[in-house]
Amino acid sequence: MNKTHGVLIIEDDFRIAEINRQFVEQTAGFRVLHEAKTRAEALSFLAEHAGQISLVLLDAYIPDATGLELLWEIRRHYRHIDIVMVTAAKEVDTIQEALRGGVFDYLIKPTQSERMAHMLDRFLKERALLEQKQEMSQEELDRALNRHPAVAEPPPAAASSSLPKGIDKLTLDTVLSTMAQAREPQTAVDLAKAIGASRSTARRYLEYLVAQGKACAEQAYGEVGRPERRYRLNP
Template sequence: MTMYRVLIIEDDFRVADINRQFIDQADGFAVVGICHTASEALVFLEQQEVLPDLVLLDAYIPDVKGLELLWELRRRFRTLDIVMVTAAKEVETIQEALRGGVFDYLIKPIESSRMMQMLKRFRDERVLMGRHTELDQSVLDRALIRNEYSQVEGSRLPKGIDPLTLERVKGGLDARVAQTASSLAQQTGVSRSTARRYLEFLVAQGEVKAELDYGEVGRPERRYSLG
């Protein structure tokens, strides 16, 4: 499995540790450093033979103003993917960050499910790009439509399908190991009936594969894996 390296830039030690715990829970990701100031972060990056794949960046860093560090990272380390993890809700700040090409913008306090959704999307896009030397328009469109939590996307879901719960269920699935609705329910904290309903919706959408496991005794079980 490819391991994606993550740098956390956060002046609040408690929040930095929470973010580290989120990353530690995600398959395929590892925290390679935690920096609490801009100067510390720039020194850390200059010393790396291989740059991190992803940076979690707070907007409020004590030794810089505003989003100066974002633009400095863009200037000096162009290949970095950056996610803002910040309490800054001002539209002006958000717009500037988006102009700076951030991969995502997470507003504190961060829910684990939202962090996991971002990490999964990051991993999926890296895998997609790694499989191709060129992309046609349809594949590129799928890669660029990234905000699964938007009101527009959520409104297109059928009645009874919540986008947050849907992402939680999808996040618990694996392409390599097929799971039952019961095991996925236990893993994600939803009821068995909810897990089955969302899994069948994903099967209908072509995002999940279902197969029957006859086992040794008893009724066959339906198992699900990412398509």
């Protein structure tokens, strides 16, 4: 049975907290257990439920403390919990201190659903790998931490094969997997709902697949009589 990781959101803006909740719960393997608006509320919840929490999403700005102060406090008392800063703070000093505090990731608001999904997917993979191992080689550790020795820049011919701006490999793989499992041609709206992205993002990836010859598009009419493009992967 797959493990479900409890999540605590510490965010004083209830609208942003709810958006983050929706982002998290779109990913299997996570459940938001509480949304705290202050340091006092967060610490009170942790005092009773820390054993159920695997991940904290922490804003840098909360009413009764700074996010960095609370970061160090959680780190001292609850070392098993991973912390991700989800904040509008872009100052390098803030980012550096958060990194020194061992944050799992740092997401700058407004958070994109694709970026949140990427972080959550990496969290699941790293936790699963570390729970299965008692020892790790350098190569395994580098893969787990997504850190690899520097390599020389590829020659121009090789560079031309990289993905264009706006096309992320992780999201592209998700789109391809979703399209492959779909029983019927998909509209941009269908795909957006399936992958938890905006319609414009879904359309960008679909049109990219068409341009690459990996998918084809056909014109159809929806319920209101307007034409819409439906996409399917080529055999």
